[in-house]
Amino acid sequence: MAPLSEEEENYVRLALLLKGVTPRAVRTYFDREFPPTFLPSTLNKNYNTILDLKLKRIINQAQWNLLIPRNGETTPESDLARIKCYRNRLAHHDSNTIETAYFNAAWREISDAVHRLGGQPMYQECQDLKVKILDQSNQEIIFEIKQSLEEMKELRRTIDNLGTEHSKVTGHLRELQDSNRFLHNSHSALDNEHAKVTDNLRELQTSYNTLQAEHSTAVQNLRSLQDSQSTLQNEHSKVTEILKDPVPWNIGGQIKDELEKWKEDDDTYIQTEAAKTILELIKERDLVVVTASSVCGKSSLSKNTKQNVVDFFKNPFTVYKEEIDKLLTEGAHGKYCALALCVMFNNYLKEEWLIEDVHKDIKQIIQNTYEACKVVKGTSRLVIRDELDSLNNTFIRKDGEVYRTIHDKLFDFLAFYFGGVMIHCLINNAVSRFIRERFLFENIWTRDEFTIIVPERYQQIYIKRMVDDWSKGNIVDVFCNINMDSQFFRQKFLLHINGLEILLQKQLASSFDIYSNSSPLIQCCFCRRY
Known part of the structure; x- marks a missing residue:
């Protein structure tokens, strides 16, 4: 060494x-x-x-x-x-x-x-x-020390490598911890989403059950409507058959009852010379005996000619017109006004309006009708009630506490008649439902026999009346007016609306129907196909 x-x-x-x-x-x-x-x-x-x-x-x-x-x-x-x-x-x-x-x-x-x-x-x-x-042992010690130093260097390198690996492992551990936190958060989010989906599923199941129940109800309602439609069709057929008879159904029933009484009276009939003479004259001279209540057209038929009887049954409204005209010419202004009031209130005239205190609007309609029918100022409403009772079973029938015409066709005629003689009064005073259904502008071609045509000089008054109804909350009657089917009328109506003050336009647009709570926007969408 x-x-x-x-x-x-x-x-x-x-x-x-x-x-x-x-x-x-x-x-x-x-x-x-x-x-x-x-x-x-x-x-x-x-x-x-x-x-x-x-x-x-x-x-x-x-x-x-x-x-x-x-x-x-x-x-x-x-x-x-x-x-x-x-x-x-x-x-x-x-x-x-x-x-x-x-x-x-x-x-x-x-x-x-x-x-x-x-x-x-x-x-x-x-x-x-x-x-x-x-000595030698000390030299061996130094050799061992050298080896120890080398080993220590190797250990340091190993420690450094381990430190590097430890840093990598620590980094991986942090990544794993981050991944674990992310997975934990994702798991929590998925749990929340699962809870929401479960809740939504429950709501959908509830909605599905509700829809099934509503569908069952709708099916039942549809069946009921179909049954009602069949019933209405049968009733319509019966009414159509009845209307084919020129004699009103209620009068026909009375005539049948009267004939039955005559048959019963035949058993107690005692023939006299006067009766024999009258019967012979009827047969020889072709006479017709007319029996009925007053103001029913007896005078028009008592012409002793067969042709007048035929004309009456072919066109009874001509006879009615003559009788109504005669009421005015003979001074029966009360009866004339009673018929006009039935028209003003659209064939629904309550008795209480004639005998009790009423709303000022109804009282004003009655007063304006008085004036149009030339009724003496200050005439009591009770007089009109008595006149209506006198027309019972001729022009008028009484359903409970409500006066109506004896049938709807007669009301159509009365509406048409008074629309010709007092259209200005009708436009200003008739109820909104009547305004909605009975008037048409001249430019509109679709109309039936008794539709009231609004002359051009009254068209602006008619439109103002519709705006007045709108402002009072009768929105459905305004937007379901039969004139709204005409583009010409809609343009004219819109032109008038645009001419109103902006504040009034806003009030009209934001109003609601007093009966159905509907709005103008809803009516524009659903009431008519504008």
Whole structure:
């Protein structure tokens, strides 16, 4: 084995000093300060505190550097720190050689510290060791130290690699933790979504059950409507058959009852010369005997000609017109006004309006009709009630407490008749339902026999009346007016609306029907196909 150089010997000697002599010096000092008998209890007493300071890293590197004693300090604490410092330096020394100057300075400080801690014997060992000749065993030690240094370098590289791997593992761990948090959050979100989907599914099931129930109800209603339609068709057929008879159905029934009474009277009939003469004259001269209540057309039929009877049954409304005209010419203004009021209230004239206190609007309609029919001012409404009763079973019938015409066809005729003689009064005073159904402008081609045609000079009055009905909440009657089927009328009506004040237009647009709570927008969408 090759001899050691001076620097290598310095390294070996210093290592022997620090690892061989100094530990015994430190042990001697500790045995003196902390007797072996009480040492475990002393260490255990402060173990947790020291360990906690270490784990919390309260002592940092800068503070650790302060623990290294300054030159000249010879306290036991400084000597212990000085020995520990040199041991750390040797342990972390990169090569297996030490310069002589550094060796001499370090040896002097360490041996002085051993002297103060361990006494003169150990100091003498330090001096002997400094000049002792290193034998073969010492050379083997230096060889082992070299190997240890190489192994330490390898360990450092391994530690560095492990640190790198540890950093990677730590990064992967953070990624896994982030992924775990993300998955946890995703799982929570999925749980929430699942809960929402479950709730929506329940709502859909509830809605489905509700729709099924409503569908069943709608099917039942449809069946009921179909049954009602069949019933109405049958009733319509019956009414059509009845209307084919020129004699009104209620009068026909009365005639049949009267004929039955005549048949019964035949059993008690006593023939006289006068009766025999009358019957012979009827047969010989082709006479017709007319019997009926007053104001039923007897005068028109009493012409003693067969042709007049035929004309009456072919066109009874001509006879009715003559009778109504005669009421006016003969001064029966009360009866004339009674028929006009039935028209004003659209064939629904309540008896209470003629005998009790009524709303000012109804009272105003009656007063305006008085004036149009030339009824004496101040005439009591009770007089009109009596006139209506006198027309019972001729022009008028009484359903409970409501006066109506004896049948709807007669009302159509009366509406048409008074629409011709007092159209201005009708437009201004008739109920909104009558205004909606009975009037047509001249430009509209679709009309039936008894439709009232509005002359051009009354058209603006008619439109103003519709706006007045609209402002009073009769929106359905305005937008379902039969004139709304005509584009010409709609344009004319819209032109009038655009001419109104903006405030009034807004009020009309935001109003609601007083009966159905419908709005103008809804009526534009559904009532008519505009």
